[in-house]
Every structure is written in C-alpha cells, then in structure tokens.
Amino acid sequence: MEVHGGSTLDEVQQYVDARWICAPEAFWKIFRFTLYRLYPSVKRLQIHLPNRHQVRYYDHQRIVDVLNDERNSKTMLTQFFALNRRDPHSRNYLYREIPEHYWWNNKDKEWNRRLSSRKVIGRIYIVSPSEGEKFYLRVLLSHVKGPTSWEDLLTNNGTPFNTFKKAAEDRGYLEMDSSIRDCLVNASCVRLPYAIRRLFATILIFCEPTDVRSLWNEFFTHMTEDYQTNNNVVELNLNHMLLKDLNQLLEIHGKSTKDYDLPSLPAGATEENAIPSVIQEELSVHIPDEDIQAVAKLNNDQMNAFKIIMDVIERKQSQVFFIDGPGGTGKTFLYRTLMATLRSQGQIVIATASSGIAATLLPGGRTAHSRFKLPFDAIPGSNCDIRKQTDLANLFRLATAIIWDEAPMTNRYCLEVLDKSLKDVLNSNAPFGGKVMIMGGDFRQVLPVIPKGTKAQTISACIIKSPLWAHTMVIRLRQNMRSMHDHDFAAFLMRIGDGVEPTKPDDIVKIPPQIAIPWEGEHSIQIFIDHIFPQLELHGWDASYMTQRAILTPKNDDVQKLNDILINQFPGEEHNLLSFDKVEGDTHNLYQQELLNSITQGGLPPHILKLKKGAPLMLLRNLDPRYGLCNGTRLLCRGLFMNMLDVEILTGSNAGKGAFLPRIKLKTSASSGLPFVLSRKQFPVRLSFAITINKSQGQTIPNVGIYLPRHVFSHGQLYVALSRGVSQNSTKVPIRDGKLQGYLSKFAGLLEN
Ligand SMILES: Nc1ncnc2c1ncn2[C@@H]1O[C@H](COP(=O)(O)OP(=O)(O)OP(=O)(O)O)[C@@H](O)[C@H]1O
DSSP: OOOSOSSSOOHHHHHHHHOOOOHHHHHHHHTTOOSOOOSSEEEEEOOOOTTOOOOOOOTTSOHHHHHHOGGGGOOHHHHHHHHHHHOGGGGGSOGGGHHHHEEEETTTTEEEEOOSOOOEEEEEOOOOGGGTHHHHHHHHHHHOOSOOSHHHHTEETTEEOSSHHHHHHHTTOSOOTTHHHHHHHHHHHHOOHHHHHHHHHHHHHHSOOSOHHHHHHHHHHHHSHHHHHHSOOOHHHHHHHHHHHHHHHHHTTTOOGGGSSSOOOOGGGSOTTSOOHHHHHHHTOOOOHHHHHGGGGOOHHHHHHHHHHHHHHHTTOOOEEEEEOOTTSSHHHHHHHHHHHHHHTTOOEEEEESSHHHHHTSTTOEEHHHHTTOOSSOOTTOOOSOOTTSHHHHHHHHOSEEEEETGGGSOHHHHHHHHHHHHHHTTOOSGGGGOEEEEEEOTTSOOOOOTTOOHHHHHHTSGGGSGGGGGEEEEEOOOOSTTTTOHHHHHHHHHHHHTOSOEEGGGEEBOOTTTEEEOOSTTHHHHHHHHHSTTGGGOTTOHHHHHTEEEEESSHHHHHHHHHHHHHHSSSOOEEEEOEEEETTOTTOOSOHHHHHTOOOTTSOOSEEEEOTTOEEEEOSOSBGGGTBOTTOEEEEEEEOSSEEEEEEOSSTTTTOEEEEEOEEEEOOGGGOOSSOEEEEEOSEEEOSEEEHHHHTTOOOSEEEEOOSSOOOSTTHHHHHHTTOSOSTTEEEEEEEEEETTEEEEESSOOOO
16 A cells, blocks of 8 residues: 655555554553563574674774774674583583573673573574585584584594584584495495395385495495305306395385396396296295294194184185284284294295284284285275286285284275285185185284274274174184283283273273382382383393383383483493484475474484494384384394494394394375475484384283373273283383372372373
8 A cells, every 4th residue: 555655665654654553452552561472582593604703883983993892703603612611511502502591691792691491492593505614514503512612613523624514524414425335335344245235225225326336336245245155156147146136135125126227137047937036935934943843832722723724724725714812812823833834834824914013023924015015095996916917926826824913903995905806816706815814913902093083983994894804713812821920910911901990080090019110200210210121231232131121102202201211321332323304395495404303203213313332223114024124123233333223133033133224214204294295314213122002012022111101092002011011020010109089099190291
C-alpha cells in the first residue's frame, strides 16, 4: 500500500503509516506489557579467521589508534581461547556450549561465569563451505572442546598443521576421498583374505566406490592370499576364483561382478552343468554335531512335534505347521534338530526367520524377506520376486521343508504373498505349493508393527487372521527349557505372557523380590549395572562374558544413556568416531551440521560413536545374513581405525568368526518425520551393553537386566524382556518401592528419571 506520494520511496515510513493498531494492542502498549519474549535466549557467537575479525570505529578516529586499541583485538572467539587458558572448567565445553555456562561481558570484552540458571543457547554464525578455511575453522570449533589458542586448534596429537582443513581432516571430522582405500589398507594389514573379500563385496554394495578397478588391482593379492597357499594355481585361475567368490557374496544383494568395473569371467569359467550357487550353498550348510545329537535330548512335547513333522515328510505329504510355544520352550532347538536330521540325509531345508537376529540362530538362516524376496510393504495382490525359470525357483522345488521362525511378527499379507508365489512356481494349489511349511513363534511376544496403527489393526495384521490359518496344524510346546531349573520363574513368566498375573492400578505388575532391585535414587542404577556386569573393568575383550549379559529397555534414549555409563566404566582408551552427515539434494547447505549431527533414530548409528577395544556392539544393517551379519547381531570390537572396524561375531551360528566393517551410508526413512532425507556415513553399529527389548527377541541372555523407567509401550514387551532370563537369581529389574492404595510392596515400572 502506498500512503505517501512523491518521488522518494521510504519503505520504513510507509510501514509506519500503514500500521493499524487495534484496541487490545493499543492497551497492551499503553500498559507496557512485554511485546515479545524469547526463551531460552539465543546468543550468536562470532567466528573469524585469525586477525580477520570486524572492527567498528568512528569516522573521526585515526586508524593507527584503532589498531593499537587492545579492546579491538578482543572478540568472543579470542576471549573463548583466553577463558580456556585461565579456567579449567570451561575446557569441558565446546564454543557453542559456552553461553550456557558463561555470559559475554561486552563492556570488558570477556566471558564471565554465569551465576543465574537462565537457559541460554549458543549458536555459531553460519559459514558456507564455499568460504574455505573459515568453514573448516567452524568444523573444528564444533568438535574441539577447550582450545586455548589458534595454534592449539591447529595441532592434533602434537602435530601442528598450517591449515584448518588439514587439522580437521587429521582429527577425522571431514570425509576423505581416500576413506574406502584406507579401509581396505587397514584390513589388509590383518591378513584375513576371506574377510577382505567379504569387505570388498560390502564396499561394492554399500559404499559406492568410484574407481573399482584400481581397488581391485591394488588389493588383488590380499584377497587371494589363501588361494595361493592352498593351491598351486596360476594368476588367471586366481582371477576366476576371486570373481566367483565375489559373485557369491554379491548375489545375496541381487548383484553380480558384471554390475561393477571388474574383469569379466570368461564363458567357460562357469560350468554349464554345475549346481547353481543358491542350491550349492544350501547343500553345504554346516551341520553342527550337537544338533545331530539333539534328537536324544528332545523333551516329550518336542519329540511329539518332531515325530509328527518327520512322519509327514517321510510320507511325502504336504502340511503347514505352527509350533506354538512360550519363550524358552525350545522352538529354535526343535527347528535345529529337524534341520540337522534332514540335512544330514542330504535334504534341503530352507531356514528363515522374520527378524535378522532370529535368522542368525538357525544354521544357514536368512531373513524371510530376503530369502522369499518379499515386497517391502506386502499388500493383497503383491508378489514375491521369484521367477519360475530361476535357480531360486529350483531351490524351492528341491526343498523338503521351509522353516519360518518368529512368524507372528510378520504381517499376514507376507504369508499370503509367499503362498501365492509358491503355488505359482510349484504348479500346485495346495497351501504353499504343497511344501512342508514349519512356522513357529509365540503370540505373547512382539506382533507385527503397524506404524501408528490401532490395536485392532495390529490384530487384523496377525497371521491367525489369514485364511491360511485354517489349513495350519498347531503343535504346542509347554515346558520352559530356558528356565527349567527355576519352576517358580517359569510359572511367573507364563502368567505374565498369558496376561493373568494380577495387576495393580495403571497395569503395574508385582515383581518377585528375588528379581527386584529397590530404587533408592540415582545410585541404584550403579548397583543394577554391577549385578549384570560385575567387575566390568576386568572383562575387556571377554567374548563369553559379553554374550552372557545385557540390559534390556524399551526405548532407544535409555539404551543410549545406559551404554554411555557402561562405556565410561569399560577399560581401555576411548575413541570417538564421527559420522559425516548431509541432506540429500541440499545444494545450498540450508541445514547446519549441528542440526544433522543431533538427529538420533533407532535404525541410525550415533553421530559420535564412542568406542573402546573389546566393547560389545550391535550391527544395524543386514550386511551379510549368510555369514551371520544381520541387523541385531551382537559383535565384539577387536580393532578400530578411522575407516575400518575389526569385529568378532558374538551371537548365532557364526559366533567366533571375524569380519571387517566399512563406514556405509545410512539414510533416514520416510517414517522418520523429517522434512528431508538425512544421509549419515558411519559404521553401522551401536554399543550393545544395553539393547532395546525388541532387538532381544529370540535370544537367551543368562544375566539379564531390565530397565523400565517408563511403561513398556507395546504388546508382549515385558514378557519378551523377562523371558530372556534363565532364573530369578540372574534376572534383575530395578523397581520403586511404593505404597500404592495402602498396599506396601514392590512394583515394576516407573523409575523416576
Ligand atoms: N530339549 C532340550 N534340551 C536341552 N536344552 C534345551 C532343550 N530345548 C531347549 N533347550 C535350551 O533352552 C534354551 C531356550 O531354547 P530356544 O531358544 O530354542 O527357545 P525358543 O522357544 O526358541 O525361545 P524364544 O521364543 O525366546 O525364541 C536354549 O538355551 C536351548 O538350548
């Protein structure tokens, strides 16, 4: 609106003139009420290169005087260095954290200790990457605590650097072009050729290397070292052997060496009549001796199930089974016995499970999604990606039985999609194309996850709601073998699982006194930790100690809090490995690093991965399910480098084996609630002293702690957590002593935070 006419345009005046003040606003102003308020207040922090800060002066001042005035040499940043030189307390903070503890005295140009508890947030001014050194200075200031001078900031481990970029690179704050090569260089020092081949395949799939051929040339000898020692073979053969091995490793992710810039296998190198690798792989699954001998150990229920299933197989009939048993009744034990018996007769059993971690407990186990090539979101009408003429279809034709553990966690449509596809591939109208299908699980445990779904939606997604359920023979296992030496505990678990344990108001369950650790304040958390991880400082590197224990809690935030406490108590030198975060397609750098680094999500590794050698980890991606590297696999950190982790597998049928992990790009999913896709390049692991309850499903944890600062949030979680334990004496839950409605007792749940 233009109010003033005339040639000169005064925007400010126009705004003032055009203002309309309503009566309430007028009153507000007349009575001088506050017009705006910002809490917590935000303090903007100056950033500049050495001697490149702004200085303000009046026209009448002489430049020489301005330059000689000592006040003009002082800025928030230079005074931050000065503060760190004189005050040891401030050295615990980053530049941006300083305003929370000190206030900027502009008159004296110095940082003074803050006495009030007013909350203040510090923000360093934004610097674009195009500003070069200033940008790298900001990167350093965002990560280095307590620098005392420019020189201090430019020095790492005693080595001085002449640019901020080099100093930031040396500290591991910048992504280096050579990171993939460095990863392979580190791995080749350990000299485990099979692990280097596996790492090479993982890099091809997850790291998008640009110059594959030069990596191949450089690390060829390291990848083929064991071929040379095992066989007296010539270079060409080595080439073929390596390509074939890589092909097998890539196949699991639907890739082959042809997809990369690698030498090609000559036509004759793949024998026409050779057994296809998917079938060969199933035929060569290792059969553990203890599984073959396990038939003699089966209890009555297990033996009954074993006989019924074997009878159907021997008669070459088809049937769908569901092994229904509460946690610890030996469902996995039964599948392993069945598999060992059939496999030792040369038959093929396809072993799958709904979760990666349950799949690793079965020899040759794979996740159902990857083995059946199920669509990501199965809906009625979708199909598995199994084509009739493929080797995979032949594998299903040849298989004697299919096992699907933890089936109740799966959406019923997955089951129906598989049924439809197998009918098509096997040309049969019988359920699952006439195959013997052995599903199993426990409906007391975690059910299919329907994001933001109601209880009714969860129930209707259950497999029992599928028409296939009518064709399913349910076989029950009743005896709890996990806690068979503690009958009271087994009975308590059954009552919790069946929902018949009496509850107090707010659905709080009374916990038996042997399990309870009374909550007497924050120090009780240490007592709790000491129960589960006794003498932790003496057990760095102890794989058997680590596999025997874990703390379970419903939420990721609490997992992180407990892991932080435990890693600080763990012996050894601490290493902080930082992720490289960016927003997909953010060419204008709209999102600042601090924001991206602060994003934490269940499936993402943390920005700062605090590690010590010998500490337990958990893998967050299905890197190589055949080799036991699944989402949820527990690992032990044997060695760590800037771009490579050397780990040992702790759980599942590959326990004890080693692997190398590269940094990989992990992205947030559409359900993250973020308005952008965050891409984080980090090792796909987290610490695993503490894990979420959902990740523990299927595992036996002899010393288990359950930390419930708040109610469990989904069906079956309390039961899953408690049923990981073997007895009351080795299961611990901190609880709050409380008097509830005149009833003095101990209750699970609700610790004060
Ligand atoms: N017949 C048996 N003899 C000896 N030990 C057994 C027997 N059956 C099961 N176990 C042991 O009991 C423990 C629990 O068994 P398993 O993991 O098979 O139970 P599960 O029903 O699969 O449990 P979950 O539902 O929690 O996955 C394991 O340590 C297993 O070795």
